[in-house]
Amino acid sequence: MFYLTEQFFSIQGEGKYAGTPSYFLRTGGCNLSCPGFGAAYEVDGEVRYGCDTYFAVDSRFSKTWIKVEHPDVLIAELEDAFKKIGYLPDMVITGGEPLMYHNDDAFYAVVSWLVEQGIRITFETNGTIEIDFDTYPAYGACVFALSLKLANSGEPREKRIKPQALKNIQANTKESFLKFTIDKALVETTAFEEIDEIRKLLPELDIYCMPVGESRDTIWHNDKAVFHFCMQHNFHYSDRLHIRVFDTTQGV
Numbered sequence: 001m002f003y004l005t006e007q008f009f010s011i012q013g014e015g016k017y018a019g020t021p022s023y024f025l026r027t028g029g030c031n032l033s034c035p036g037f038g039a040a041y042e043v044d045g046e047v048r049y050g051c052d053t054y055f056a057v058d059s060r061f062s063k064t065w066i067k068v069e070h071p072d073v074l075i076a077e078l079e080d081a082f083k084k085i086g087y088l089p090d091m092v093i094t095g096g097e098p099l100m101y102h103n104d105d106a107f108y109a110v111v112s113w114l115v116e117q118g119i120r121i122t123f124e125t126n127g128t129i130e131i132d133f134d135t136y137p138a139y140g141a142c143v144f145a146l147s148l149k150l151a152n153s154g155e156p157r158e159k160r161i162k163p164q165a166l167k168n169i170q171a172n173t174k175e176s177f178l179k180f181t182i183d184k185a186l187v188e189t190t191a192f193e194e195i196d197e198i199r200k201l202l203p204e205l206d207i208y209c210m211p212v213g214e215s216r217d218t219i220w221h222n223d224k225a226v227f228h229f230c231m232q233h234n235f236h237y238s239d240r241l242h243i244r245v246f247d248t249t250q251g252v
């Protein structure tokens with residue numbers, strides 16, 4: 001059994017496949033909470049701080065999440081959605097942290113079915129979960145967009161950087177890449193040092209950096225600094241197209 005918070009058809013807004021029409025599944029729950037990202041929200045009358053997908057992270061929202069117990073039901077919904085779209089789009093499985101469910105029977109059945117259809121799946125993951133690729137071979141056909149958290153997440157290093165989990169992904173997948181969300185302050189302080197340390201651990205993976213900013217009003221505070229940072233260090237710049245186009249609208 002796993003939790004879904006939403007599913008929708010859109011265009012991938014970030015990373016290696018930015019601009020590609022993609023069907024999104026967003027799972028509920030995360031093994032981190034990233035209080036340093038400072039997105040304030042209110043739940044049951046209490047103000048809390050987390051990331052911009054707090055509604056898919058904080059279990060206090062779980063009453064709004066959908067329980068997926070039978071993979072066939074979700075697979076039928078996906079078949080129906082793909083028929084309406086008219087082709088098999090890329091699939092992005094995001095969260096929260098979707099790989100919390102990697103060994104769940106229902107979750108793995110859905111992933112295996114998608115792989116059998118020849119659909120490219122990208123997991124948007126924080127890279128902290130160790131995957132057993134021998135027991136779950138379908139993950140070897142997937143792309144892992146490793147959105148590793150840096151010190152600005154407010155999480156301790158030993159919780160956000162799991163060397164063995166990362167090395168397994170590098171060794172068992174072909175198109176995976178690293179993705180960092182950074183702001184001007186981090187660019188001017190520890191961003192390169194932190195990213196370089198991770199690059200030494202995962203030398204085969206391409207690096208994408210994108211600006212912090214959960215709205216059109218805030219993203220421009222950081223985009224130029226990240227743009228120049230990428231030029232300076234030979235990293236790929238990734239924009240966040242969905243924010244440029246849709247601003248703060250959810251489910252796009």
Ligand code: SF4
Nearest residue numbers: 030032033034051096
């Ligand atoms: S790991 Fe990602 S989804 Fe989880 S709390 Fe941190 S930013 Fe949010």
